[in-house]
Amino acid sequence: MSQSRVHLWLMAPALLLMLLILIIPIFAALGLSFTNYSLGNSGANFVGLQNYEQIFTRTTYQKMFGATIRYVFVVVPITVGLGLGAALLIKSLTRFGDLYKTIYFLPVMAALIAMAIVWEFAFHPTIGIINSTLEQGCGTVLENWGWYANGCERTFPLWLTDRNYAIWTVAFIGIWQGFGFNMVLYLAGLTSIPKELYSAAEMDGAKSSWERFRLVTWPMLGPTTVFVVTISFIRSFQVFDMVEAFYPQGGGPSKSVYVMMFALYEKGIQQNLMGIGAAITVVFLVFVMLLTIVQRWLVDKRTHYV
Amino acid sequence: MANIRLSNISKRFGNTDVLNGIDLDINDREFVTLVGPSGCGKSTLLRILAGLESADTGTVSIDDTDVTRIRPADRNLSMVFQSYALYPHLSVAQNMLTPLKLRDLSFPQRLPLIGPLLAKTEYKTLYQQIKNTAQILKIENLLDRKPGQLSGGQRQRAALGRAMVRDPLAFLMDEPLSNLDAALRVHMRSELTQLHQRLRATFVYVTHDQSEALTMSDKMAVMMKGKILQYGPPDEVYHNPQTIDVARFIGSPAINIIPGSTDETGCVSLFGKSLETHVSYPHSTLHIGLRPEHLSLSENNGNSFPGIIRHIENLGSDLFYHLETEGMSQRIVVRSSQSEGKRLPLGSLTYFKAQKNKLLIFGESGNRLTVKSQKLAEVA
Numbered sequence: 174m175s176q177s178r179v180h181l182w183l184m185a186p187a188l189l190l191m192l193l194i195l196i197i198p199i200f201a202a203l204g205l206s207f208t209n210y211s212l213g214n215s216g217a218n219f220v221g222l223q224n225y226e227q228i229f230t231r232t233t234y235q236k237m238f239g240a241t242i243r244y245v246f247v248v249v250p251i252t253v254g255l256g257l258g259a260a261l262l263i264k265s266l267t268r269f270g271d272l273y274k275t276i277y278f279l280p281v282m283a284a285l286i287a288m289a290i291v292w293e294f295a296f297h298p299t300i301g302i303i304n305s306t307l308e309q310g311c312g313t314v315l316e317n318w319g320w321y322a323n324g325c326e327r328t329f330p331l332w333l334t335d336r337n338y339a340i341w342t343v344a345f346i347g348i349w350q351g352f353g354f355n356m357v358l359y360l361a362g363l364t365s366i367p368k369e370l371y372s373a374a375e376m377d378g379a380k381s382s383w384e385r386f387r388l389v390t391w392p393m394l395g396p397t398t399v400f401v402v403t404i405s406f407i408r409s410f411q412v413f414d415m416v417e418a419f420y421p422q423g424g425g426p427s428k429s430v431y432v433m434m435f436a437l438y439e440k441g442i443q444q445n446l447m448g449i450g451a452a453i454t455v456v457f458l459v460f461v462m463l464l465t466i467v468q469r470w471l472v473d474k475r476t477h478y479v
Numbered sequence: 480m481a482n483i484r485l486s487n488i489s490k491r492f493g494n495t496d497v498l499n500g501i502d503l504d505i506n507d508r509e510f511v512t513l514v515g516p517s518g519c520g521k522s523t524l525l526r527i528l529a530g531l532e533s534a535d536t537g538t539v540s541i542d543d544t545d546v547t548r549i550r551p552a553d554r555n556l557s558m559v560f561q562s563y564a565l566y567p568h569l570s571v572a573q574n575m576l577t578p579l580k581l582r583d584l585s586f587p588q589r590l591p592l593i594g595p596l597l598a599k600t601e602y603k604t605l606y607q608q609i610k611n612t613a614q615i616l617k618i619e620n621l622l623d624r625k626p627g628q629l630s631g632g633q634r635q636r637a638a639l640g641r642a643m644v645r646d647p648l649a650f651l652m653d654e655p656l657s658n659l660d661a662a663l664r665v666h667m668r669s670e671l672t673q674l675h676q677r678l679r680a681t682f683v684y685v686t687h688d689q690s691e692a693l694t695m696s697d698k699m700a701v702m703m704k705g706k707i708l709q710y711g712p713p714d715e716v717y718h719n720p721q722t723i724d725v726a727r728f729i730g731s732p733a734i735n736i737i738p739g740s741t742d743e744t745g746c747v748s749l750f751g752k753s754l755e756t757h758v759s760y761p762h763s764t765l766h767i768g769l770r771p772e773h774l775s776l777s778e779n780n781g782n783s784f785p786g787i788i789r790h791i792e793n794l795g796s797d798l799f800y801h802l803e804t805e806g807m808s809q810r811i812v813v814r815s816s817q818s819e820g821k822r823l824p825l826g827s828l829t830y831f832k833a834q835k836n837k838l839l840i841f842g843e844s845g846n847r848l849t850v851k852s853q854k855l856a857e858v859a
Contacts, residue, residue, distance in 0.1 A: 367562065367564065369560045369561075369562050369564040370564050370566065372526075372529075372531050372551075372558070372560065372564065373558070373560060373564035373565075373566075375530075375531065375550075375551045375552055376529065376531075376551055376552070376556065376557060376558045376578075377552075377577050377578040377581055377582075377641070378552045378578055378581035378582040379552065379581055380550070380552045380553075380581075384581065388566065388577065389566070392566070392567075392568040392569075393567070393568075395568065
């Protein structure tokens with residue numbers, strides 16, 4: 174039987190590229206993660222699971238997981254919630270919708286490393302706009318709030334350099350930067366909801382906007398939400414440039430902002446410990462993989478209507 | 480169940496007048512069809528009646544109560560949409576439960592998980608209602624399926640079920656059959672008619688398909704350009720159209736409109752032959768409407784007109800001959816039943832005659848003219 178082999182030739186470039194730039198590097202990283210290789214060394218010793226053992230036992234890496242998890246679990250729900258809220262509000266506007274879209278989307282387009290410098294000034298303990306604004310409120314009713322009174326008495330927090338505040342401050346900037354992107358995704362999702370469904374809900378007796386949201390908007394946004402949540406998770410796991418800009422050395426006050434990507438950069442690039450760097454990469458990949466699997470499962474199970 | 484009265488309804492979208500002072504009375508338990516070409520404002524009128532759209536002027540009253548300022552949810556009407564508008568994430572049973580839940584249960588009783596525990600007996604009666612409705616529509620075996628798993632006809636039934644499950648004052652339907660294939664559409668027509676008889680409810684039905692309007696309704700309102708041109712029973716509208724537009728729109732194949740004229744006594748002539756029919760407008764040009772079934776092929780005699788057969792439409796039971804006649808760009812359609820035997824070949828010359836008592840005479844402006852006197856005997 175003469176079967177054409179053209180299809181193999183047509184697939185070959187894509188397969189080859191995928192192999193070269195995706196599959197081989199992943200396996201190379203996996204291989205390196207079992208060694209103590211450093212760049213420039215002629216050889217490396219096989220160390221087995223030692224790198225992974227370090228990641229899951231040493232306190233530095235516990236701090237890494239702590240900082241990453243705090244950041245991710247604050248930033249993801251809030252950016253998703255704000256993104257949805259902003260999209261619903263903009264959708265309900267008859268005028269100025271485009272203006273608000275632009276305003277909320279600006280931080281997404283801006284380079285985070287440049288924005289980080291602006292925020293560093295704003296959060297400066299003495300000359301920063303935030304603390305000087307807070308000081309204006311001293312002597313007013315605000316002092317009834319214990320935290321505020323404390324701030325007036327001594328000083329307001331050092332935001333970026335206080336280990337109790339640093340990770341939350343960084344998370345705040347992450348939210349500011351990220352929710353505009355989710356808003357745009359939700360706006361696209363909202364436009365695809367058929368108008369007749371809202372008419373049907375009204376005829377069925379859904380009188381309040383909350384009832385219409387529960388009955389129509391939220392379920393119809395299901396596929397969008399799954400996508401938005403997944404992409405937010407992956408983006409939050411990847412946070413790096415802001416940490417590098419604020420804390421070029423060591424990941425913040427007592428390593429409280431030592432997020433995964435920064436650890437990877439510090440170990441693998443700055444300290445040239447390729448073995449441990451590769452191990453962190455593999456752990457990161459596993460996280461992303463798990464998230465993707467959960468997303469696929471949710472899309473198939475819960476939001477696949479047709 | 481209720482009567483509905485629309486008075487002086489007008490609506491503009493931007494610079495276009497969609498509705499122009501519409502008055503419409505719908506009696507209790509009537510099946511009323513709003514029919515017209517697309518863009519005539521029939522759907523807008525239905526949405527104004529439902530409350531989904533507000534009118535610029537005029538009032539809507541249901542059951543002799545003014546509901547113009549009342550929101551749709553409080554008007555107690557139910558609606559079937561062209562796209563069905565079923566909630567895609569809910570099963571058929573949950574779709575049907577939604578209107579019951581939102582109207583009959585309190586907020587805590589509607590909560591997921593806790594709600595059914597709080598109000599066991601209420602939920603039981605609601606599910607019984609759903610079952611009864613499903614039985615009428617023969618969709619009991621579909622109750623657990625999602626809309627995405629249903630065929631077009633099944634979705635249509637589910638949408639009907641959601642409208643029927645509670646007891647609304649009236650049913651509003653916005654082209655509910657237009658997404659179905661031809662065979663199913665004809666079948667659903669008779670089912671809807673039977674459903675109307677069974678429920679003994681007021682139905683307001685919007686369609687662009689004149690055959691749906693003719694077959695299903697007690698009364699039909701023919702709408703064009705934001706106005707109701709004629710409102711009456713289908714027979715009346717078909718046999719006695721008040722304007723040439725109504726005559727043209729109702730009936731398939733369409734009515735033949737032939738130019739005619741009157742002499743000094745008001746005697747009407749067609750293709751230069753006097754029809755011995757008089758109207759009170761001497762010396763004017765007219766439009767004469769003749770439905771294909773009121774024309775028939777005949778021998779060549781003093782009362783017949785010649786024509787060349789250009790096209791034959793075979794509908795099985797009937798044959799429609801499209802004839803080319805002198806001085807007319809439009810072809811004249813003549814019905815001939817199959818049993819009349821001989822089929823004439825294309826391109827051959829033939830003759831046709833008209834039943835004179837079926838003439839519909841319209842003036843130049845398109846308004847119907849009354850016949851003053853007529854020699855009734857059909858001269859053939």
